[in-house]
Amino acid sequence: xxKERLTSLIALTLLxxxxxxxxxxxxxxxxxxxxxxxxxxxxxxxxxxxxxxxDFDDMGRPVDPRTGRxxxxxxxxxxxxxxxRPADLAVLEIxxxxxxxxxxxxVVIEGHCDERGTREYNLALGERRSDAIRRFLxxxxxxSRQIETVSYGEExxxxxxxxxxxxxxxxxxxxxxR
Amino acid sequence: MKSIRxxxxxxxxxVSVVSWAASxxxxxxxxxxxxxxxxxxxxSRMDPALGSLPELSDIVGFDLARSGDFAPIDRDDMLSLPSxxxxxxxxxxxxxxAEYVLVSQARAQADxxxxxxxxxxxxPNEREMATAVVIGRRDQWRDIAHHVAxxxxxxxxxxxxxxxxxxxxVLAQNAGTSRATYSIExxxxxxxxxxTLFTSNEPVMSVSWSPDAKKVAYVSxxxxxxxxxxxxxxxxxxERISAFKGINGSPIFSPDxxxxxxxxxxDGDPEIYVxxxxxxxxxxxxxxxxIDTEPSWTPDGKRLIFTSDRSRQPQIYQxxxxxxxxxxxxxxxxxxxxxxxxxxGNLVYIHRSNGVYHVAWQDMRRGRVxxxxxxxxxxxxxxxxxxxxxxxxxxxxxxxxxGVVSIDGSVxxxxxxxxxxxxxxxxxxFMDPLLGQ
Numbered sequence: 001x002x003k004e005r006l007t008s009l010i011a012l013t014l015l016x017x018x019x020x021x022x023x024x025x026x027x028x029x030x031x032x033x034x035x036x037x038x039x040x041x042x043x044x045x046x047x048x049x050x051x052x053x054x055d056f057d058d059m060g061r062p063v064d065p066r067t068g069r070x071x072x073x074x075x076x077x078x079x080x081x082x083x084x085r086p087a088d089l090a091v092l093e094i095x096x097x098x099x100x101x102x103x104x105x106x107v108v109i110e111g112h113c114d115e116r117g118t119r120e121y122n123l124a125l126g127e128r129r130s131d132a133i134r135r136f137l138x139x140x141x142x143x144s145r146q147i148e149t150v151s152y153g154e155e156x157x158x159x160x161x162x163x164x165x166x167x168x169x170x171x172x173x174x175x176x177x178r
Numbered sequence: 179m180k181s182i183r184x185x186x187x188x189x190x191x192x193v194s195v196v197s198w199a200a201s202x203x204x205x206x207x208x209x210x211x212x213x214x215x216x217x218x219x220x221x222s223r224m225d226p227a228l229g230s231l232p233e234l235s236d237i238v239g240f241d242l243a244r245s246g247d248f249a250p251i252d253r254d255d256m257l258s259l260p261s262x263x264x265x266x267x268x269x270x271x272x273x274x275x276a277e278y279v280l281v282s283q284a285r286a287q288a289d290x291x292x293x294x295x296x297x298x299x300x301x302p303n304e305r306e307m308a309t310a311v312v313i314g315r316r317d318q319w320r321d322i323a324h325h326v327a328x329x330x331x332x333x334x335x336x337x338x339x340x341x342x343x344x345x346x347x348v349l350a351q352n353a354g355t356s357r358a359t360y361s362i363e364x365x366x367x368x369x370x371x372x373x374t375l376f377t378s379n380e381p382v383m384s385v386s387w388s389p390d391a392k393k394v395a396y397v398s399x400x401x402x403x404x405x406x407x408x409x410x411x412x413x414x415x416x417e418r419i420s421a422f423k424g425i426n427g428s429p430i431f432s433p434d435x436x437x438x439x440x441x442x443x444x445d446g447d448p449e450i451y452v453x454x455x456x457x458x459x460x461x462x463x464x465x466x467x468x469i470d471t472e473p474s475w476t477p478d479g480k481r482l483i484f485t486s487d488r489s490r491q492p493q494i495y496q497x498x499x500x501x502x503x504x505x506x507x508x509x510x511x512x513x514x515x516x517x518x519x520x521x522x523g524n525l526v527y528i529h530r531s532n533g534v535y536h537v538a539w540q541d542m543r544r545g546r547v548x549x550x551x552x553x554x555x556x557x558x559x560x561x562x563x564x565x566x567x568x569x570x571x572x573x574x575x576x577x578x579x580x581g582v583v584s585i586d587g588s589v590x591x592x593x594x595x596x597x598x599x600x601x602x603x604x605x606x607x608f609m610d611p612l613l614g615q
Contacts, residue, residue: 116535118516118528118557119383119602120428120441121485121492123404124448124469127425150403151425155381160354162555162576 055098062098062177071095073175074158075133076168079114082128084136092133095175096140103143109133110174111151112158114167119153126151129173201349201361201597202369202580207244209590214249215334217242218276221253223261223283228292231316234282234323241327241341241368244582245566246589247334251276263297263306271301278307280330291315294322298330307333320366340562343367344606345569346375346385346394347580351598362396363600364411367562369580369593376409376416385602386430391609395419395429395438406440419458424448428472432479439463439473439482450484452499463497464504472516476523483507483525485515494527508540510547518561518568520585526550526559526568537570539585550587560605561585569593571601 057063062071073095075088084092099105111130113122130149138144159166219242222234239250253259257270261283271279282296291313298308308329314322321342328339345365352358360382365372376382380399387394388408395408406420406429420426424443431438438453442460450463450473464470468488475482476496483496494508494517508514513530520526529538529547536551537559553572561568567589569582574592578599583590593600 115555117492117513117530118472118485120472121469121487121515123383123425123427124441124443124471127443127448128469149424152381152399153383155360155383155399156358157354162573 055102056177060177062095062175064094065098071098073177075173075175077129077171077173079116079167079171080125082125082132084132089136092136093140096137096142099137099142099146100140103146106146106148106178107137108176108178109147109149110156110176111149112156112170112172112174113154114170115154115157115162116167117154119155123151123153123155126153129171133173133175200370201363201372201374201595201600202365203594203596205240205244205369205591205593207591209588211246211584211588214247215278216251216274216276217248217330217334218251218256218271218274218279219330220256220259220261220279220281222294225283225285227286228284228316231284231319232323234284234294234319234326235280237320237323237368238280238327238330241324241339242330244368244589244591245331246584247331263299263309266297266299268299268301268304271299276301278330278334280326282326287313292319292322294326296326296329298333320370324366324368337566338564338608340564340566340605340608341367343563343609344391345369345580345593345603346387346606347571347603348382348385348601349374349595349598350381350578350601353599362394362409364394367605375411375414376407383602384428385604387604387606388431389433389435389607391607393431394604395431397427397429406438419455420453430474432475433477434479439475441471441473450482450497452482463499463502474518476519477521483517483519485517494525507542508547509545514538516558518559520561521565526561526585528557528559537568537583539587548587550583550585551581551590553581556581558602558604560603562605563608569603569605571603 055062055065063069064071071094072091109130111126113126130151134147134149137147157170159169219235219239242248243250251274255274260266260281266281279299279301280296282294284292284294287293294312297306300307312322312325324341327341331339345367347363349361349363359377359379361377362375362382362385363372364375378398378400383397385394385396393408393410395406397404398407404426405418406426408417408419420440422442422444425441425448427441429438429440436455438455440451440453441448442451447467448469448471450470452461452463466488468486470484470486472485473482481496481498483494485492486495491512492515493506494514495504495506497504511529511531515528517525517527524542525540526537528535534554536549536556539548539550555573557571559568559570567582567584569580571578572581578601579595580593580600580603
């Protein structure tokens, strides 16, 4: 129970950080969050629970340790935006916990865009998306050594279509575990 | 009247040919100019020893037609088919309204090469304007034709022709699937003779030419990271010149070929850099937390123009490389990106208006912004070296195609592809070896 309460506390503080970060994206340096110290110290008790389900399935994909279900690894973004959607924070928090428990694992965060706009500008926008996820994970205590980011801009669409639905599927960040 | 007599050799523009599968279809001309100049390109008399070759007058005539400045006269309407100056009767051409007539004959030389002799006449003034013998290998037949088209264009318009140039572009096949392939292709300016310079299962993007047209630079994800590669077109030698952490993008050679502007995010966010290509030293040009990207050089090589979202939305800026003074250049609309400066100092770039992305031209003296295209999802305008036209990428029925528009917006044609999505065209510098530098 303590862990769940802690999780929602972390989610809330990170939510406010993510929203603040997006509002001020190109004015001043990103505010460095003060909260991460707390979850970092609080993580070890969580790893001490021996009855936990494995963090990965037999194909090495991350699973939700509470339910055993495959964890979402793709996170979608609004048009021309790079802020994480609030609904994704809980799943990203589980990713952070898994990476914290498994220091030998690392993750590549790919940033992608839809086809609208120029290609190199989209490459930069894709990097902002992967950076947003990276910042969330590092503020949740994940070591930056476990994270790599790469932007593909609009070059690798998930959906080759040219309508709103395809564009939404293509504006994404994808976590790839290694 | 003075006539120019030249005997010239077509230097080999040989390449590490990988494949000859054409990646561009036939050009579709969609919009022309009013009152184009009537020109008669008479079919060439061919030495029987040459065997079968494409009709030279078709290649020359089509070059001239797609410029929008010329209307070639139909062969079936011609009253005579001269190939020598003494066979030209001006009366035959005045009747048809032809202002210029081009005659030619090709013969096989002992060394197997082709010698094409041409004569260009001004019909109203009944004078010869230009003549030469052009020599080239059999596989350079189209080069000979484009050269002749350049001669006609320059003699009539006073502007150097750009038919002998090449177009580099990206061909993406099966994008959005696990079988996706990406290649750098190079074709003649009329879309013919396309061939593959480099193929990868990972994306390639942002192609640009060196000013001597011997190399192209591009971004390749072949290592699963964006890296900048310089690729020698003739030898096929590839050199990875930038592979820092983060983005390595937007490579573009300086007009003197000594430096390359590029975008690196190794310090946290995308910034413009200039690399000295001799010693690979880097000079950082921009310094802020916004996106700074898509640099290109002003024609004098003293300034860079680039895209930045430092004012929240992407706009075009200019930086003086001597003083580092920066200045915003675009103010109309909330999305202006990937600009190129024309030789006259005016700009072309991608402009979003009512959610539609098209190529726009901006008059720098009066600030006027004029859309050149009416299509959507337009990208990557690249100006021909003579400044007459630009090529860009757009979509047609969900497929990436290339489009060409004259700088005044009056002439338009398309280069579709049935092989896949074609995009990011880069018009080469002048490369006709007959005219030198």
